[in-house]
Amino acid sequence: MSEPRACSVARTLDVVGERWSLLVLREVFLGVRRFDLIHKHTGAPRAVLTERLRRLVDAGVLRRGEYREEGRRPRHEYELTEAGRELRPVLTALMQWGDRYLAGPEGPPLQLRHTDCGAPVRTALICEDGHQLPDSGEGLRAVPRHLASREAGDGSAPRGAE
Amino acid sequence: MSEPRACSVARTLDVVGERWSLLVLREVFLGVRRFDLIHKHTGAPRAVLTERLRRLVDAGVLRRGEYREEGRRPRHEYELTEAGRELRPVLTALMQWGDRYLAGPEGPPLQLRHTDCGAPVRTALICEDGHQLPDSGEGLRAVPRHLASREAGDGSAPRGAE
DNA sequence: CAGTATCCCAAGCGATACTG
DNA sequence: CAGTATCGCTTGGGATACTG
Numbered sequence: 345m346s347e348p349r350a351c352s353v354a355r356t357l358d359v360v361g362e363r364w365s366l367l368v369l370r371e372v373f374l375g376v377r378r379f380d381l382i383h384k385h386t387g388a389p390r391a392v393l394t395e396r397l398r399r400l401v402d403a404g405v406l407r408r409g410e411y412r413e414e415g416r417r418p419r420h421e422y423e424l425t426e427a428g429r430e431l432r433p434v435l436t437a438l439m440q441w442g443d444r445y446l447a448g449p450e451g452p453p454l455q456l457r458h459t460d461c462g463a464p465v466r467t468a469l470i471c472e473d474g475h476q477l478p479d480s481g482e483g484l485r486a487v488p489r490h491l492a493s494r495e496a497g498d499g500s501a502p503r504g505a506e
Numbered sequence: 507m508s509e510p511r512a513c514s515v516a517r518t519l520d521v522v523g524e525r526w527s528l529l530v531l532r533e534v535f536l537g538v539r540r541f542d543l544i545h546k547h548t549g550a551p552r553a554v555l556t557e558r559l560r561r562l563v564d565a566g567v568l569r570r571g572e573y574r575e576e577g578r579r580p581r582h583e584y585e586l587t588e589a590g591r592e593l594r595p596v597l598t599a600l601m602q603w604g605d606r607y608l609a610g611p612e613g614p615p616l617q618l619r620h621t622d623c624g625a626p627v628r629t630a631l632i633c634e635d636g637h638q639l640p641d642s643g644e645g646l647r648a649v650p651r652h653l654a655s656r657e658a659g660d661g662s663a664p665r666g667a668e
Numbered sequence: 669c670a671g672t673a674t675c676c677c678a679a680g681c682g683a684t685a686c687t688g
Numbered sequence: 689c690a691g692t693a694t695c696g697c698t699t700g701g702g703a704t705a706c707t708g
Binding site: 349357436446447455457458461466470473479482484487 | 509510511512513514515516517518519520521523524525528529532533535536546547548549566588589591592593594595596597598599600601602603604605606607608609612613614615616617618619620621622623625626627628629630631632633634635637638639641642643644645646647648649650651
């Protein structure tokens with residue numbers, strides 16, 4: 345019955361493939377770590393937010409921390425695990441596309457800068473030999489695993505771009 | 507009442523923020539352009555697939571083509587527009603994360619290669635001065651637009667990573 | 669092929685209210 | 689604060705069947 349393609353994209357989407365999950369991560373990347381603030385900044389319904397946070401914690405993307413300041417009630421916060429931090433390119437790629445195709449006349453609401461040099465940062469496709477590819481993915485080719493050991497130039501493999 | 511944050515991530519998710527939208531795009535990037543095959547490879551319900559294709563066309567990400575081979579019934583196909591092709595980094599970033607954190611023991615189902623040199627391709631964060639940042643986004647800082655003209659080093663701006 | 673139509677159930681949304 | 693609970697409504701999901 346030709347079940348759906350086995351694919352890392354689909355598996356990743358099982359974890360972060362819903363609107364609120366990604367927006368929650370955006371907030372955490374921006375330094376917002378607490379329930380109420382995430383709720384306010386994303387607009388996610390509280391019940392759904394609870395659900396999503398639980399899922400992200402279960403998936404190992406977020407960790408639930410608890411801390412108490414002197415004499416205060418204990419508080420919770422959500423922080424990124426290493427796996428969570430590695431989702432950064434997903435967020436920057438989404439943001440970059442929105443900046444380019446959906447920004448209003450005032451331009452992008454947020455800019456990413458390299459702390460060291462202050463220059464704008466963007467997502468790029470690079471190959472291990474150091475070549476940079478265009479964002480459109482021209483020159484990119486997808487090879488099924490069982491053929492992956494072959495060298496370049498096999499015209500019968502599915503191509504990544506026309 | 508503190509409406510949700512204005513953000514390009516959210517705007518992009520209005521277009522491609524649902525599971526099936528991204529999986530449709532994965533297929534088109536892999537060269538699958540027809541309704542039934544996309545249906546089979548993604549597993550999306552036909553009605554939902556119709557809906558998503560319409561939305562992607564409306565958003566200018568896909569274009570609906572029609573062509574007829576000699577003496578055959580006309581066929582439809584979906585192809586990427588320029589805006590659609592520019593979503594490639596989003597897909598590669600999702601795939602890359604899944605390859606790393608969710609691949610089974612057999613490894614990633616699909617590998618991306620540079621056509622010219624055969625080397626594996628990946629998503630990276632780079633700054634305009636040519637520095638490459640770690641995927642975790644360390645050294646990355648998000649600056650609100652109204653402050654974006656300032657130079658680096660303003661500690662009061664929200665930081666991109668702890 | 670490329671969709672529409674239908675059915676039924678699960679999940680999401682938005683608002684609001686309550687609890688430790 | 690950080691959630692749970694509840695409610696009414698809309699949308700999505702999966703299956704299956706039909707049409708030009």
